[in-house]
Amino acid sequence: MNEKTLTTASPVPKSRASRLLSMGGLATKLAGNVLTEGSKRWIKGEAPSLNELVLTPKNMSDVADKLARMRGAAMKLGQLLSMDAGTLLPPELAAVLARLQSQGVIMPKTQLIHTLESSWGSDWMDRFNYFSFDPIAAASIGQVHKARTLDNNELAIKIQYPGVAQSIDSDIDNVISLLRLSGLLPRGLDIDELVDEARHQLHLEADYCAESRHLTDFAGKISNFSINCDLIMPTYFAELSETNIMTMSFIEGVGIEEWLKDHPEDASRIMGLMLELFFTELLQMNLMQTDPNPANFHVCPDTGKLILFDFGAVRQFDPQFVDRYKQAIDQAIEQNRAGLEAALEVLSFFKNGTDVANKAAVIDIFTIASEPLRSTTPYDFGQSDIAKRIHEIGMSVSKDPDAWHTPPADVLFLHRKMAGLYLMAAKHKAVVDTRTIYQQISG
Structure with missing residues (x-):
């Protein structure tokens, strides 16, 4: 950071x-x-x-x-x-x-100090030899400050905005x-x-104790997979954390958007890592950080490794759901519309009464989204019009909102992450061998 x-x-x-x-x-x-x-x-x-x-x-x-x-x-x-x-x-x-x-809009200094005193007491500064009152990041739930302990540990301290959890x-x-x-x-x-x-x-994201468990669980599980050598995650400091304050080690890094703007030649490698992480989370860990906001991902300038920061939106997927979703992906890759319809039916994509046109539209969207996994050559996201085609189909469905069926929550959060990665890859003109990444991870 x-x-x-x-x-x-x-x-x-x-x-x-x-x-x-x-x-x-x-x-x-x-x-x-x-x-x-x-x-x-x-x-x-x-x-x-x-x-x-x-x-x-x-x-x-x-x-x-x-x-x-x-x-x-x-x-x-x-x-x-x-x-x-x-x-x-x-x-x-x-x-x-x-x-x-x-x-992002930050708290005034007076409100920040009041929040810290309410959590740590009036002598809270005695814990540090340095604390910056200027936040280095701000989001919907809280803002992040840099600090240094008496024994010279560099920290990133996430402080929740007062009242938001309640x-x-x-x-x-x-x-x-x-x-x-x-x-x-x-x-x-x-x-x-x-x-x-x-x-x-939102209740989960506002629970910093739960987020600390997610960080520890995520780091432990991903250490078993090859992508772990390309990742950096912070260390949690329990003794300096509360329900509304989460303290982690500070990691020097550059925001992924800034990094790719300055190093466009690195876009394909970085987006390859991001997609490898996505499929590792889904298919091997059944545990995913579902927020695609680029602010959650930084790059270490010395090593080129991905730095993962935010674990508030970590979601555990049931293995049965993952198996069924993989079946849908595989049918979409093969462009087997009947098989894909059956797989999506099992995943509760359709509701009773969904007309044939809207069912076909959902199948079309899923088939289009699987295009990078179907390509036998590295997929050029910069030349792709996937987002445009999906948007056009979505707009046609929106003309009849009564026929639209919101998919299960697991699907929504999964698709939110995937869409965010596709859009980032397109923005930075990444060329990624997505098919090989998927095949190696899915077995």
């Missing part, structure tokens, strides 16, 4: 009441914007629809800014919706929610209500299972 200073500071609303008022303020602001924009256009003789008035750049910007400043579940839910339901959302909302992937359920309910009442979510779009799983996942 390399050091950088984040300067946008805003107090985190702590109580449920203050967070509810914050959402209420956003609703009032959106309504005011609709009235103002509507008046302007009616004076010009135009007759805009309510949907057009809601989906203005100003309203979309206000939504993203408010979710970023609230942090916690409000911001994280926006991130999940942008990745898991992006093809079914209005493009304006999908684009602005995608901004939350890289948007506000997860109310935040999610408030955000979904706002998006539905404002018309930002398409009428009839069923995201209940996604929302329930987001709620469960």
